[in-house]
Amino acid sequence: MTSDETTTRPARRRGGRAGGGLTSRGRWRVLVVLCVTEITSWGVLYYAFPVLAPSIAADTGWSVPSVTAAFSAGLVVSALVGIPVGRVLDRHGPRWVMTAGAVVGVPATLLIATAGSFPAFVVAWLLAGIAQAATFYPPAFAALTRWWGSDRVRALTVLTLVAGLASTVFAPLAAALLEPFGWRETYVVLAVVLGVVTIPAHLFGLSGSWPDPVADPVRDGAAPAVVDDDPARIRHSRAFGLLVVVITLGGFTSFAVTVNQVPLLLDRGMSTDLAAWALGLGGLGQVLGRLGYGPLVRRSTVRGRSIAVMAALGATTILLAVLPGPVWALIAAAMLAGAARGIFTLLQATALSDRWHPRVYGRLNGILSAPVMVAVAISPWAGSALAGPLGGYPEVFVVLAGAAVVAAALAGGTLPRRAD
Numbered sequence: 001m002t003s004d005e006t007t008t009r010p011a012r013r014r015g016g017r018a019g020g021g022l023t024s025r026g027r028w029r030v031l032v033v034l035c036v037t038e039i040t041s042w043g044v045l046y047y048a049f050p051v052l053a054p055s056i057a058a059d060t061g062w063s064v065p066s067v068t069a070a071f072s073a074g075l076v077v078s079a080l081v082g083i084p085v086g087r088v089l090d091r092h093g094p095r096w097v098m099t100a101g102a103v104v105g106v107p108a109t110l111l112i113a114t115a116g117s118f119p120a121f122v123v124a125w126l127l128a129g130i131a132q133a134a135t136f137y138p139p140a141f142a143a144l145t146r147w148w149g150s151d152r153v154r155a156l157t158v159l160t161l162v163a164g165l166a167s168t169v170f171a172p173l174a175a176a177l178l179e180p181f182g183w184r185e186t187y188v189v190l191a192v193v194l195g196v197v198t199i200p201a202h203l204f205g206l207s208g209s210w211p212d213p214v215a216d217p218v219r220d221g222a223a224p225a226v227v228d229d230d231p232a233r234i235r236h237s238r239a240f241g242l243l244v245v246v247i248t249l250g251g252f253t254s255f256a257v258t259v260n261q262v263p264l265l266l267d268r269g270m271s272t273d274l275a276a277w278a279l280g281l282g283g284l285g286q287v288l289g290r291l292g293y294g295p296l297v298r299r300s301t302v303r304g305r306s307i308a309v310m311a312a313l314g315a316t317t318i319l320l321a322v323l324p325g326p327v328w329a330l331i332a333a334a335m336l337a338g339a340a341r342g343i344f345t346l347l348q349a350t351a352l353s354d355r356w357h358p359r360v361y362g363r364l365n366g367i368l369s370a371p372v373m374v375a376v377a378i379s380p381w382a383g384s385a386l387a388g389p390l391g392g393y394p395e396v397f398v399v400l401a402g403a404a405v406v407a408a409a410l411a412g413g414t415l416p417r418r419a420d
Helices: 024-060 064-092 095-114 118-135 137-163 166-181 183-205 231-235 238-267 272-291 293-299 302-322 327-350 358-390 393-411
Strands: none
Touching (some): 024 095, 024 118, 024 166, 064 118, 095 137, 118 137, 137 358, 166 183, 238 358, 238 393, 272 293, 293 302, 358 393
């Protein structure tokens, strides 16, 4: 028997505490803090870069691909550092880990701003990668999974809905600062924002006992969930190996579609302004998709929704690949693709807690997130690199859709055997 044979409606606990250690007010305080700090961390350490990269290249004489490679190297470091960060999170909680990440992020951003040579610029981004590992989604997901317990889906949905505004806030902010100040001064301002917002928020807002969790005892009033808490056994299991492949393929497809969507739509005859609007409305689609994840959890099994979400990611990607127009139809397809990406983010956030004991969430999530972050790191230039050999961006999107379909096929094997 597998855990797929039950659905996973969150079982509410009686009393003022769920997930142990915090009252209801404490859980909401942690959620609000993480919403604010995730917007800020992603905005400063990720979303400002695409806006500032052309100016960095023009001012320094470094090529855009070289500048982007430094940024990608930081993401690779984030993937590698995320593994030990996950182990520390499981033992000690997120307060000191995320505070330390914020502290590291400030000088890293200042070093980016003041880098006088390309090697110094690369070193600055490598340091930023350490900060990313301790401040981006994985540690925040681990915190909410442990503190919110059986009600984690609601908390994760709120977090990803709000944190999805990072690009909406910080891309325009970076552009507005760039005009009067230039890219170096802009990064100085962003470093100040990062320090002022995230260091005290993590230090004081993530306080509270870090409970020794128990697995949800009942799912939909049916049989017990899998409670395996041996990370070594889980890590070497077939189910975990397949899950890593599925989430990595999904992450690569999601980010590659986002980054390469504008060139695809330009090939379809859209103006740059319209293509940008389509991309922005895709962000609205992500929000709508995430709003639908809670009802999906209540009405589906772990296996069923894993396959369905990956299949939806593939279907919306192939739709963008083959749809020639008109403009309104392309925009609608972009919104559907955004909805699929939004649901995928929450599927990734709950993939481990749906299958194994939450006690090992942090360290397993570090391992799971590492190849995903590498995939995210290479996605900015993967589309342009493949477009030439394949004959254009529509062909690239066919390949990306194929990756998602493969993930959907493999998703059925990601369920562990139920513990006896």
